Amino acid sequence: MTDRQIMTGHEIRRAIVRISHEIVEKQAGAQGLVLIGIQRRGVPLARRIADAIEEHEGARPPVGALDITFYRDDLSLVGQQPIVKGTDLPFDISGATVVLVDDVLFTGRTIRCAMDALIDFGRPRAIRLAVLIDRGHRELPIRADHVGKNVPTSREEIVRVHVSEIDGVDEVSIGRLAQAAEPNGAGGL
Amino acid sequence: MTTATTAPADTSQGVWRHRHIIDVDVVTWPEIELIMRTTDEMKGVLARPIRKVPALNGRRVTTLFYEASTRTRVSFETAARNLSADVVSISTATSSVTKGESLVDTVRTLEALGTEFLVMRHSVSGAPYLAAEIFGGHVLNGGDGWHAHPTQALLDLYTMRERLPGGDLRGRKVAIVGDVLHSRVARSNIWTLTAAGADLWLCGPATLLRGMDRWAAAWSGGAIPGHGRFNVTSDIEAALRDADVVMGLRIQRERMQGGLLPSLREYAARFQLNAERISLARPEAIVMHPGPMNEGVEISPDVAVSGRSVITDQVTNGVAVRMALLFLLAGAHEQAPSEAAR
Numbered sequence: 001m002t003d004r005q006i007m008t009g010h011e012i013r014r015a016i017v018r019i020s021h022e023i024v025e026k027q028a029g030a031q032g033l034v035l036i037g038i039q040r041r042g043v044p045l046a047r048r049i050a051d052a053i054e055e056h057e058g059a060r061p062p063v064g065a066l067d068i069t070f071y072r073d074d075l076s077l078v079g080q081q082p083i084v085k086g087t088d089l090p091f092d093i094s095g096a097t098v099v100l101v102d103d104v105l106f107t108g109r110t111i112r113c114a115m116d117a118l119i120d121f122g123r124p125r126a127i128r129l130a131v132l133i134d135r136g137h138r139e140l141p142i143r144a145d146h147v148g149k150n151v152p153t154s155r156e157e158i159v160r161v162h163v164s165e166i167d168g169v170d171e172v173s174i175g176r177l178a179q180a181a182e183p184n185g186a187g188g189l
Numbered sequence: 190m191t192t193a194t195t196a197p198a199d200t201s202q203g204v205w206r207h208r209h210i211i212d213v214d215v216v217t218w219p220e221i222e223l224i225m226r227t228t229d230e231m232k233g234v235l236a237r238p239i240r241k242v243p244a245l246n247g248r249r250v251t252t253l254f255y256e257a258s259t260r261t262r263v264s265f266e267t268a269a270r271n272l273s274a275d276v277v278s279i280s281t282a283t284s285s286v287t288k289g290e291s292l293v294d295t296v297r298t299l300e301a302l303g304t305e306f307l308v309m310r311h312s313v314s315g316a317p318y319l320a321a322e323i324f325g326g327h328v329l330n331g332g333d334g335w336h337a338h339p340t341q342a343l344l345d346l347y348t349m350r351e352r353l354p355g356g357d358l359r360g361r362k363v364a365i366v367g368d369v370l371h372s373r374v375a376r377s378n379i380w381t382l383t384a385a386g387a388d389l390w391l392c393g394p395a396t397l398l399r400g401m402d403r404w405a406a407a408w409s410g411g412a413i414p415g416h417g418r419f420n421v422t423s424d425i426e427a428a429l430r431d432a433d434v435v436m437g438l439r440i441q442r443e444r445m446q447g448g449l450l451p452s453l454r455e456y457a458a459r460f461q462l463n464a465e466r467i468s469l470a471r472p473e474a475i476v477m478h479p480g481p482m483n484e485g486v487e488i489s490p491d492v493a494v495s496g497r498s499v500i501t502d503q504v505t506n507g508v509a510v511r512m513a514l515l516f517l518l519a520g521a522h523e524q525a526p527s528e529a530a531r
Contacts, residue, residue: 070272071243
């Protein structure tokens with residue numbers, strides 16, 4: 001089954017720049033702002049948003065990485081042993097405005113796990129959510145504050161976000177859930 | 190006892206095929222690497238303001254110890270609590286228990302009470318295999334007789350990798366000194382350290398090395414692929430010279446039967462890890478001991494608390510390793526019945 005491209009590298013760049021402006025506007029500056037990417041593809045996206053903010057604000061917000069494996073509610077259900085990819089939060093999140101960054105927003109369960117995990121590290125002033133793709137089908141009352149692209153999908157489809165840092169290419173495509181066992185769970189939880 | 194007959198699965202994607210942790214002999218090197226990586230993450234959890242994650246929320250862990258223990262038992266219980274599991278601990282007097290029906294009954298009862306993870310220590314080698322045959326959940330061996338202490342070997346390996354430059358044991362000289370004969374710690378360490386490529390030396394009085402030279406000879410002939418040769422000697426100076434790691438083993442007085450040792454004083458005079466002997470090792474060498482220590486017998490008090498000593502690191506790392514193993518087992522899936530005893 002062939003995948004259909006829904007975002008080019010150029011469109012991804014434009015979306016990231018727009019999100020970077022939205023984040024700063026909502027926050028009225030980059031003060032007290034931290035970006036935390038959800039492993040795995042949220043992390044490079046968070047770095048790129050921070051780069052973009054640095055370009056127009058002159059100050060780069062700190063960037064961290066969050067692994068949510070220990071917080072999943074489906075440990076005994078997932079098809080493969082989850083691999084832990086590392087949490088790195090080299091700053092105090094207490095009192096900060098945290099922008100969680102992920103590639104795809106789907107059921108919302110990853111974001112719930114991420115919020116549980118974050119709160120174990122401190123008490124942020126606010127938690128916001130930025131995603132490259134919102135594909136719908138929420139199972140929890142969660143919405144994104146900043147969305148790169150809304151993509152209507154069916155549950156049988158899979159959204160694949162590729163970023164050059166991990167996959168060697170910037171691209172978002174959509175395909176059928178044929179043999180769905182994507183090792184990194186591309187398409188989101 | 191089981192032997193690994195099937196080819197190891199590809200663990201790069203996190204395939205974990207073990208339902209139990211009973212011995213390290215069936216754990217492949219990629220699986221050990223997965224355990225080490227997961228342990229790194231658990232150490233990260235232990236460094237957080239709230240040292241607790243909900244990975245095993247609501248899962249039930251029971252520790253069943255037929256032999257005395259402080260650190261292993263507390264370490265497992267701490268590990269389970271750090272993962273939000275519910276923990277029950279049961280102590281049993283050795284005297285009233287014989288291998289067989291009563292162990293089987295106890296395990297069946299614990300399963301009926303809802304235990305999913307059974308951590309056990311038993312003075313009879315092989316007892317955890319018996320438990321695993323009848324238990325529907327996961328068995329973790331906290332030490333059985335002289336046979337195996339897999340979590341100790343894994344935490345020892347983790348501690349060595351953490352302390353050695355480059356985190357690699359290949360070609361590093363590791364000397365294990367003391368009561369090797371009665372030591373399940375030594376037996377499990379032989380598997381992991383030879384797999385890691387260490388230059389392993391076992392040292393002690395000849396009476397406490399019984400059988401080890403035959404084991405070493407078999408492996409020198411390539412009996413087990415992936416596991417290299419190791420040295421067995423009663424020459425303490427040869428064992429310690431230029432060592433990168435020196436591990437003392439407890440003289441197990443409770444297991445000594447007539448004639449193995451003339452006296453503890455004589456043992457201490459010839460084999461004690463004291464400052465003078467340790468000076469034969471490399472200047473940056475680390476000193477380890479699985480505990481509990483008989484200070485003044487196999488190790489002198491000054492060496493035990495010296496700057497080289499990583500004995501407290503071993504204790505801390507033990508919690509992280511056991512968290513990693515509980516976590517990996519929790520994600521394990523239904524196995525074919527033939528793999529049940531793994």
